[in-house]
């Protein structure tokens with residue numbers, strides 16, 4: 388049976404290798420790895436590969452993705468890395484073991500929900516350290532921590548922060564030291580152990596793996612939530628590969644539908660293209676223009692790397708236009724490397740099939756999050 392096209396091919400062995408490599412490098416610093424699966428929508432086989440590589444727990448920003456992992460039989464502790472809404476508290480406490488939180492009403496909803504289920508739910512209070520996404524300001528930390536510590540049904544187990552995602556603020560020794568100081572303050576004021584200090588995401592690896600770091604070992608943080616570096620082997624802040632990691636665990640494969648010699652210059656009066664811009668085109672004479680049956684519904688051009696010799700010229704919703712050295716027969720397959728944005732878009736497209744290789748298939752990957760009906 389031939390493979391469906393378009394498809395995303397996932398080499399699970401490379402994902403397990405990447406996870407293992409990071410787990411081993413962070414172990415001397417006493418930093419655990421939470422393997423983050425949101426870019427693959429909580430695909431169970433990818434989670435299983437991360438676990439094989441030794442991650443301590445799994446994390447995802449969406450309850451639906453964690454539910455998918457639970458349905459596949461994965462019993463590892465799971466962290467909900469985006470605060471639930473109060474409405475989601477019931478599902479959050481039954482599916483996740485830990486939630487990252489930054490609002491008292493959410494903590495209260497988790498408390499109510501977990502008491503109703505006879506559970507105790509762990510919470511980690513997120514602190515804003517400058518990237519201006521989630522988290523309370525340092526000045527507002529103690530009241531929220533105290534509130535969480537006094538409510539039944541929830542247990543305040545730590546603090547967390549997240550940098551680099553919204554404004555590209557680089558996590559470094561200053562922020563990690565500040566987080567450690569805040570944790571110490573909460574420990575002293577509230578008499579809690581706070582074992583879980585979750586310092587950030589893949590962007591923290593530059594800091595964590597810096598051989599010249601002059602900070603104490605073990606590090607002030609005990610956990611990093613890592614998605615991109617395990618999946619793609621790259622450092623999001625520098626956009627560069629991380630030494631020793633595979634950067635080709637994911638390949639997007641699409642099929643040619645047209646490949647014709649055409650002028651490189653459009654003709655006629657020009658207005659906006661289908662996405663409201665007017666592309667600049669230089670006249671390079673005749674070229675071979677090849678169309679693959681993928682589009683912006685399935686790929687993000689910025690995150691798409693074709694094979695050497697092939698150039699991406701543009702894309703509409705459903706046509707990916709390339710320049711190739713020679714004409715290609717319709718049905719021929721072309722392969723592309725993916726960056727984070729490309730991976731996210733391709734995994735989220737219902738038109739792109741998913742095929743895994745490289746490890747014995749641990750569990751069914753059935754059950755992609757179902758679309759919400761309204």
Ligand SMILES: *Cc1c(COP(=O)(O)O)cnc(C)c1O
Nearest residue numbers: 423468549588589612613614615
């Ligand atoms: C997405 C996310 C992560 C993982 O980020 P990567 O760059 O993929 O490692 C970690 N923490 C939070 C809160 C996130 O939203």
